[in-house]
Amino acid sequence: MKKYLPYALTPLIVVSAIYFALKGQYWMWVFEIIFSFIIIFGDIFLGDDTSHPKFNSTKILNGLLYINFPLIFTVIAISVWMAGPFPLPEWGTSLMDARNGTTIIHLIGYVFVLGLLTASAGTNVGHELTHRKRNRFDMFMGNWFLALTWDCAFAIEHVYGHHKYVATSIDPATAKRGQNPYAFILRSSLLSHRNAWIIENRRLQRIGQNTVSIHNRMLIGYGRSGVLTAAAYMISGLPGVAVFLSIGVVGKIYLEGVNYMEHYGLIREKGAPILPKHSWNTNRRMSSFLLYNLTRHSAHHEDASVKYWELKAYPNAPKMPGGYLSCVYLVLFAPWIYHRIMAPILKDWDLNYANDTEREMARIQNNHSGISTLMA
Numbered sequence: 001m002k003k004y005l006p007y008a009l010t011p012l013i014v015v016s017a018i019y020f021a022l023k024g025q026y027w028m029w030v031f032e033i034i035f036s037f038i039i040i041f042g043d044i045f046l047g048d049d050t051s052h053p054k055f056n057s058t059k060i061l062n063g064l065l066y067i068n069f070p071l072i073f074t075v076i077a078i079s080v081w082m083a084g085p086f087p088l089p090e091w092g093t094s095l096m097d098a099r100n101g102t103t104i105i106h107l108i109g110y111v112f113v114l115g116l117l118t119a120s121a122g123t124n125v126g127h128e129l130t131h132r133k134r135n136r137f138d139m140f141m142g143n144w145f146l147a148l149t150w151d152c153a154f155a156i157e158h159v160y161g162h163h164k165y166v167a168t169s170i171d172p173a174t175a176k177r178g179q180n181p182y183a184f185i186l187r188s189s190l191l192s193h194r195n196a197w198i199i200e201n202r203r204l205q206r207i208g209q210n211t212v213s214i215h216n217r218m219l220i221g222y223g224r225s226g227v228l229t230a231a232a233y234m235i236s237g238l239p240g241v242a243v244f245l246s247i248g249v250v251g252k253i254y255l256e257g258v259n260y261m262e263h264y265g266l267i268r269e270k271g272a273p274i275l276p277k278h279s280w281n282t283n284r285r286m287s288s289f290l291l292y293n294l295t296r297h298s299a300h301h302e303d304a305s306v307k308y309w310e311l312k313a314y315p316n317a318p319k320m321p322g323g324y325l326s327c328v329y330l331v332l333f334a335p336w337i338y339h340r341i342m343a344p345i346l347k348d349w350d351l352n353y354a355n356d357t358e359r360e361m362a363r364i365q366n367n368h369s370g371i372s373t374l375m376a
Contacts, residue, residue: 003053006289007064007309010121013290014071017117021078021110024098028109035113036325042286043323049285050313061309062138065128065292068121069141075117076148076247077235079110083243084236111243115250122148123255124291130155131304143221147228149248149255152221153196161195163304167268167278173256177265177346177362178369181335185256257328261320261338262297265346267358267365274301276317277353283313287323295324318349343374 013035020031055061082099122145129135129142139155146154158173165171172191175184200218201211209215225248232244261280268278276298282288288295296311298318320327321341330338350362365371 003055004057004060004064006285007061007292009286009289010125010292011064011067011071014068014075014117014121017113018071018075018078021075021082022095022098024082024095024102025106026109028106028113032109032113032116035116036329039286039290039325040323043282043284043326046285048283048313048315049288050283050315052312055309058307058309061307065125065308066141068125069145072117072121072145072148076114076244077231079107079114079247080232080235080240080243082110082236083107083239085239086236107243111246111250114247116254118148118247118251119254119258120291122146123151123154123251124294127154127158127294128292128308131159133159133305144224147221147224149251150222150225151252151255152218152224153193154255155221156196156199156217157192159304160199161192163274163301165270166274166301167263167266168270170270171263173259174263174266175260176369177365178339178371179260181257181260181331184260185253188256188259189252253332254328257331258324260331261324261327264342265362265365265371266318266349267354267361269357269361272357276302276314277349279317280320281314281317282320282323282327283315284323287325291324318345318353321345339371340374343371346371 017028017031017035020027082102088096126142126145129138129145132138132142143152143155146152162171162173165174167174172188172195175181197218200216204211204213204215207215212219214220229241229244232240236243263279266278266280268274279297279301281298282295284295292308293311294300294308296313298314299306299311322330327338330341346362350359354362
């Protein structure tokens with residue numbers, strides 16, 4: 001049983017977030033400090049995990065994904081309620097006191113923290129589940145996770161687009177060298193929805209269905225998000241809708257920040273094989289357990305149908321300079337530092353991983369981005 005416990009980290013963190021969310025006031029900011037400290041310093045001091053244990057129960061491993069569903073919805077519902085005016089019966093006096101002491105600044109803390117948790121315990125789990133295309137229950141669960149950020153496109157464009165075009169110039173989820181991360185986030189978000197519509201329209205045409213129909217997965221996805229937004233309105237009116245949508249936006253920003261760093265500056269010629277060198281990896285222990293081995297990204301792109309507990313560590317694949325949380329914080333809040341840190345790492349990739357064609361494509365991109373001066 002011991003080997004299953006590391007993958008209980010994420011649901012335990014969300015349970016902790018529920019406790020802090022119920023306290024109201026400044027406590028979500030306290031949670032953010034504690035959470036960041038544990039994950040970032042855990043990555044620094046607990047080293048790497050390159051193990052490949054054999055598991056006897058896939059039900060437990062899947063259960064550690066599914067349990068996030070009621071937990072993340074609960075903590076978001078609490079956060080939405082904290083923004084609204086609706087009273088509770090007498091038994092809820094302590095909760096009412098907590099809410100009455102919660103200001104706009106405190107609610108920003110809710111949005112910031114819940115955006116981060118939605119990305120890690122929501123979208124990331126949805127990502128794992130929506131790759132299981134032949135499992136109807138997993139697809140159902142995965143798409144509801146994605147509904148939290150109004151990102152139904154992810155289950156289509158990511159699976160059928162990004163995994164085909166990763167590290168090429170036409171993949172919106174691959175960041176170019178020196179690219180402004182916020183320009184990337186906007187472009188990737190818009191193009192992922194555009195591409196998802198194109199992919200879905202082609203699928204509907206193949207099966208003889210109209211675009212405007214109950215068979216359109218994009219329309220169904222927007223409907224799911226609309227139901228959740230309506231639920232937020234029922235809980236707390238317009239303030240609740242504002243908090244729910246803000247959490248979704250922040251969660252999407254974190255997701256795209258992760259997209260940015262997972263393939264930043266990597267080059268692949270369109271049509272060439274997707275190899276381990278076309279993804280940045282990290283085997284840092286805390287990041288791996290927190291994100292259900294999303295960190296083993298080369299293995300994931302090698303075969304996207306492989307379950308999270310089966311992914312290989314690939315210790316010789318290109319490595320990120322740190323764990324996921326520390327890197328995404330740098331991408332979003334100090335991109336100039338991230339670019340300087342990555343410049344010599346990209347130079348090493350060009351010299352030791354790239355083939356001749358990729359090396360020439362990298363040289364051109366370096367010159368266009370101005371990053372060649374950092375790599376010198």
